[in-house]
Amino acid sequence: MLSARFDRNDGHKRSVYEQEGGYQALRMALGKMTPVEVREEVKESGLRGRGGAGFPTGVKWGFVPADADDVYFMVNADESEPGTFKDRYLLDYDPHQTLEGTIISCYAVGAKLAYIYIRGEFGWLIDRTEQAVQEAYAAGYLGQDILGSGYSLDVIVHKGAGAYICGEETGLINSVEGRKGQPRIKPPFPAVSGFLDKPTIVNNVESVASVPWILNNGAAAYRKFGTEKSPGTKLFSVSGPVKNPGVYEIPLGLPFREFYHDWLGGMIDGEELKAVIVGGSSVPVLPAAEMMTVNLDYESLAQAGTMLGSGGMIIIPESCDMVELIQVLMHFYFDESCGQCTPCREGTGWLHRIIKRLRGGEGTAADLDLLEHVCRGMEGLTICPLADAAVMPMMSFLQKFRPEFEALVQETAPAGPTSRWPRGEQE
Amino acid sequence: MSTPLDGKPEFRLADQTLATIDRVIASYPTKASALMPALWAVMDELGHVPTEAVDLLVAKLEVTRARIYEVLTFYTMYRTEPQAENVLQVCHNISCHIMGARNIIAHLEKRLGVRIGETTPDGKFALEGAECLGACGHGPCLQLGKHLYENLTPAKTDELLDSLRKGVVPRADTDRELED
Numbered sequence: 001m002l003s004a005r006f007d008r009n010d011g012h013k014r015s016v017y018e019q020e021g022g023y024q025a026l027r028m029a030l031g032k033m034t035p036v037e038v039r040e041e042v043k044e045s046g047l048r049g050r051g052g053a054g055f056p057t058g059v060k061w062g063f064v065p066a067d068a069d070d071v072y073f074m075v076n077a078d079e080s081e082p083g084t085f086k087d088r089y090l091l092d093y094d095p096h097q098t099l100e101g102t103i104i105s106c107y108a109v110g111a112k113l114a115y116i117y118i119r120g121e122f123g124w125l126i127d128r129t130e131q132a133v134q135e136a137y138a139a140g141y142l143g144q145d146i147l148g149s150g151y152s153l154d155v156i157v158h159k160g161a162g163a164y165i166c167g168e169e170t171g172l173i174n175s176v177e178g179r180k181g182q183p184r185i186k187p188p189f190p191a192v193s194g195f196l197d198k199p200t201i202v203n204n205v206e207s208v209a210s211v212p213w214i215l216n217n218g219a220a221a222y223r224k225f226g227t228e229k230s231p232g233t234k235l236f237s238v239s240g241p242v243k244n245p246g247v248y249e250i251p252l253g254l255p256f257r258e259f260y261h262d263w264l265g266g267m268i269d270g271e272e273l274k275a276v277i278v279g280g281s282s283v284p285v286l287p288a289a290e291m292m293t294v295n296l297d298y299e300s301l302a303q304a305g306t307m308l309g310s311g312g313m314i315i316i317p318e319s320c321d322m323v324e325l326i327q328v329l330m331h332f333y334f335d336e337s338c339g340q341c342t343p344c345r346e347g348t349g350w351l352h353r354i355i356k357r358l359r360g361g362e363g364t365a366a367d368l369d370l371l372e373h374v375c376r377g378m379e380g381l382t383i384c385p386l387a388d389a390a391v392m393p394m395m396s397f398l399q400k401f402r403p404e405f406e407a408l409v410q411e412t413a414p415a416g417p418t419s420r421w422p423r424g425e426q427e
Numbered sequence: 428m429s430t431p432l433d434g435k436p437e438f439r440l441a442d443q444t445l446a447t448i449d450r451v452i453a454s455y456p457t458k459a460s461a462l463m464p465a466l467w468a469v470m471d472e473l474g475h476v477p478t479e480a481v482d483l484l485v486a487k488l489e490v491t492r493a494r495i496y497e498v499l500t501f502y503t504m505y506r507t508e509p510q511a512e513n514v515l516q517v518c519h520n521i522s523c524h525i526m527g528a529r530n531i532i533a534h535l536e537k538r539l540g541v542r543i544g545e546t547t548p549d550g551k552f553a554l555e556g557a558e559c560l561g562a563c564g565h566g567p568c569l570q571l572g573k574h575l576y577e578n579l580t581p582a583k584t585d586e587l588l589d590s591l592r593k594g595v596v597p598r599a600d601t602d603r604e605l606e607d
Contacts, residue, residue, distance in 0.1 A: 123573025
């Protein structure tokens with residue numbers, strides 16, 4: 001559905017995409033369907049946002065006020081969630097698929113200007129996407145009066161400059177406005193008031209790339225893949241010491257056990273599976289035994305206490321020290337906190353410093369309680385989910401692998417949390 | 428180029444850079460919203476954004492200096508000081524860490540004779556740590572300019588350094604031809 005051209009070196013060309021049925025969905029949408037009909041078809045397909053939150057795409061589109069005149073559309077290719085590298089594949093190997101989906105999505109919500117926001121580190125990918133946009137203009141798929149339909153749309157490729165937080169949709173909007181990428185308080189939601197205070201839809205690359213297939217084949221055909229509540233296919237990007245890491249498109253609902261053994265080929269020689277972070281670094285970790293009982297879909301993973309997230313699957317081997325890994329992650333969230341909410345700005349720093357102290361041989365049993373205490377002071381108390389995104393791995397590492405934390409506790413060190421709070425230390 | 432009384436050469440961006448800035452101002456819905464691509468245009472020419480360029484953007488975009496410095500310092504890829512010839516940014520996030528990023532960083536530190544965060548005395552190499560670069564299935568990885576070098580081993584890292592010392596940027600793993 002999404003990955004047909006991933007193994008090829010010419011799939012990025014417009015001519016190849018067209019030969020294989022590309023831009024037919026756009027012709028159909030502009031020629032035979034009203035924007036409302038496109039919206040209804042996508043809503044009917046049950047497509048859920050593939051960036052991490054899993055919110056139904058068609059429903060999100062429906063939040064744009066019917067009488068809005070200036071509407072903006074943004075494709076979120078700020079792919080920065082550790083463990084996630086799927087959108088990069090979509091734009092590298094098949095940029096026209098995403099572009100066609102973008103144009104159709106813009107038609108559905110009435111946007112006249114769309115941005116494709118690509119993280120600045122993907123320099124080569126920005127060139128490739130820009131080239132695809134130029135090809136689309138040359139073919140009349142973009143610009144004034146597209147394919148004689150009377151509908152006009154411009155697309156701008158916007159280059160990020162290094163900030164994880166810009167993947168959050170209101171942070172992304174502020175960034176495109178030429179500001180710091182600090183998220184905004186919701187409501188108002190962007191669909192009502194976003195870019196330049198106008199209705200704005202922000203969708204993940206993978207969500208947008210799914211749209212042409214849905215129009216070509218129909219919502220009912222899409223629903224034949226996946227489960228009732230998680231229809232369709234999903235890209236999983238797999239990293240870590242498995243035999244076959246990479247990007248895989250799987251029908252939602254596939255048992256992890258089957259995916260792990262048959263698709264990933266198990267671990268490389270000499271390694272044992274210890275744990276998996278299934279949906280990008282911000283979701284709770286599950287030990288190997290628990291992973292072997294889950295299916296890869298939104299409901300099954302929620303039931304197991306984790307989330308499907310972005311599909312960035314990080315495979316952790318037995319040889320890894322879990323406290324060391326959580327230090328790496330806490331450094332990341334501390335580094336990337338945008339700093340506007342106190343619980344996140346301070347809390348991520350505390351978590352990182354406490355872990356560092358534990359690993360430095362100066363931790364006490366009270367520090368383990370302090371980690372939980374700091375987490376409780378962060379979750380749900382900030383403008384955007386970055387604080388939660390730090391708390392979820394922190395708490396799950398501590399709960400599922402507590403003996404590794406306890407092994408670092410120094411019984412002889414002075415007890416009492418008040419004397420142990422890590423103040424003032426600079427990273 | 429004229430020389431003002433203070434003896435410093437007059438600051439002037441290349442015509443092409445100025446044209447790019449004017450083009451992005453025209454294509455973005457408001458002048459202020461064109462700030463990020465305008466900063467990139469300066470970065471592309473100079474490798475950093477000096478105060479003189481900020482003054483120029485204040486005039487062109489009709490925004491305050493504070494607003495520009497907010498943006499300039501919020502994003503890690505914009506730089507306000509001249510950079511080393513080759514800035515090697517090694518990912519140290521979780522997936523690359525699992526796959527051995529620490530060994531690669533230690534190897535580079537030894538080969539370059541600097542610690543992470545430092546620049547070699549000749550200004551040829553800067554070694555930096557980076558958060559996730561989106562190459563998790565191909566780790567460890569490092570970024571150099573527009574490209575990523577993936578599946579790094581000490582040997583592959585040595586080849587890269589040797590080539591860069593000769594002034595040749597080798598083909599990167601993401602360096603696919605853009606022919607059509």
